């Protein structure tokens with residue numbers, strides 16, 4: 001039986017031209033139960049999940065008649081491409097060798113500290129997600145006659161040693177764009193040259209549009225997203241997905257004996273982390289199988305693609321947006337696969353603004369990745385790509401209030417608690433908390449970006465630092481300088497306070513209209529007593545629960561107001 005559900009808050013407010021029927025027919029499968037505390041993503045049962053991913057993989061696999069097409073051993077070095085489908089590195093290795101050795105290096109640098117502020121570089125939730133991704137990849141390789149060699153260590157130490165033991169001629173891997181990853185590529189290349197007679201072959205595979213198909217070089221990349229999008233949409237075609245080889249031949253076992261076997265799965269403890277139990281909100285399952293199942297669930301079973309544009313600004317529950325980002329970030333999901341599925345949906349069900357809008361958002365993702373090539377390390381620097389001179393505060397107390405969800409603003413506190421409990425936050429929430437930290441608290445945006453780096457399951461340097469530079473008004477596009485008014489955002493996107501009450505149960509007893517303005521008792525409960533009221537009048541929006549509210553209510557901020 002289909003159920004009638006009110007559309008998420010965004011639908012009520014985004015357009016006054018909408019018909020006055022704020023109800024949509026959606027299948028009972030997509031019903032969001034606000035009282036349920038944990039939502040597994042994908043929401044399929046393990047059996048349904050397996051069936052959906054196997055079906056997708058079957059469609060993405062080449063016929064058995066396609067066999068290895070070369071000589072010797074090739075290594076596939078898996079990095080942020082933890083998938084079999086649409087994997088050019090795997091495809092190239094298959095067609096240039098008679099045996100393949102898939103390798104994953106658990107790089108200790110990923111579990112050290114963030115660059116400037118010393119937060120954990122990878123928090124336990126993302127580490128757990130990564131372990132699940134590796135486990136799933138290993139399982140899929142085993143099903144195709146291969147396996148995954150897992151080593152704890154730096155790729156530049158591990159790969160030359162393994163290449164030598166197996167006499168491999170080539171290491172294939174996907175290319176990255178940011179400085180830490182580029183350094184590793186250089187070191188691996190040198191190490192292979194010196195320690196083994198193998199070469200490193202890097203391929204491009206992280207974006208919807210291939211870098212070689214862009215109508216401009218990275219130096220000429222447009223600084224305005226719309227120009228970039230229109231140009232690629234009109235001048236480039238999206239390449240087809242690479243098919244998965246059916247049977248992968250492993251290398252001779254004497255090489256394996258020499259290196260001490262396939263190696264075990266990493267555990268959180270080995271990574272110096274402790275399990276963090278997620279007791280409410282979304283619980284994402286890592287791996288390509290879960291990613292393909294989520295696409296199947298969101299597009300086909302729940303049929304949510306056709307309403308994506310209306311629901312995408314929501315904040316509560318698994319279904320207001322695709323939730324593809326954690327899998328995209330680890331490369332468990334190829335954006336070109338998402339594109340092919342959107343096109344199939346458009347052929348078999350319907351094409352509308354929503355089906356297009358998922359691609360529109362994926363082009364943002366591409367854009368930030370290409371920008372990271374153009375602007376290099378400036379995306380990590382305080383002044384950003386435009387080198388804006390500004391004195392930011394690094395006040396630890398203020399930052400901790402924000403980080404721990406103890407600002408006294410329910411909308412900020414709820415979002416920050418969701419982030420640390422689940423590793424996820426909606427796009428709407430990210431924009432709001434970023435604006436608050438930077439514009440109301442006056443805190444160095446890089447502290448926020450590094451905290452996101454610690455916590456986000458979908459952390460990706462290009463999208464994270466790209467979006468933060470936009471949010472802080474130091475991005476490449478000078479027009480992107482927006483201030484998010486909390487009362488306005490609350491009224492538009494959480495009018496009944498359902499989102500804040502989910503994350504701040506102490507607000508549940510309050511009438512809905514009071515949940516965003518709970519008054520002093522809430523503030524006293526959450527904001528630390530030691531909190532002083534900053535009084536630097538030059539700063540854009542001194543943080544002070546009463547003055548910020550007054551300022552926001554009057555809409556006094558001189559930035560573009562959202």
Ligand SMILES: Cc1cc2nc3c(=O)[nH]c(=O)nc-3n(C[C@H](O)[C@H](O)[C@H](O)COP(=O)(O)OP(=O)(O)OC[C@H]3O[C@@H](n4cnc5c(N)ncnc54)[C@H](O)[C@@H]3O)c2cc1C
Nearest residue numbers: 321322323324325361362365427430458459460463464467
């Ligand atoms: C301050 C800030 C930091 C962010 N950090 C990251 C990050 O580290 N990693 C990350 O993947 N996204 C980041 N985003 C972008 C965006 O918030 C997430 O991609 C999105 O919320 C993921 O949810 P979804 O998959 O349901 O998105 P959907 O709305 O379903 O969108 C589909 C896909 O489009 C892409 N996309 C959508 N919006 C953006 C965007 N603004 N920038 C880049 N790609 C986008 C994502 O790959 C996403 O999975 C950040 C945004 C902000 C404002």
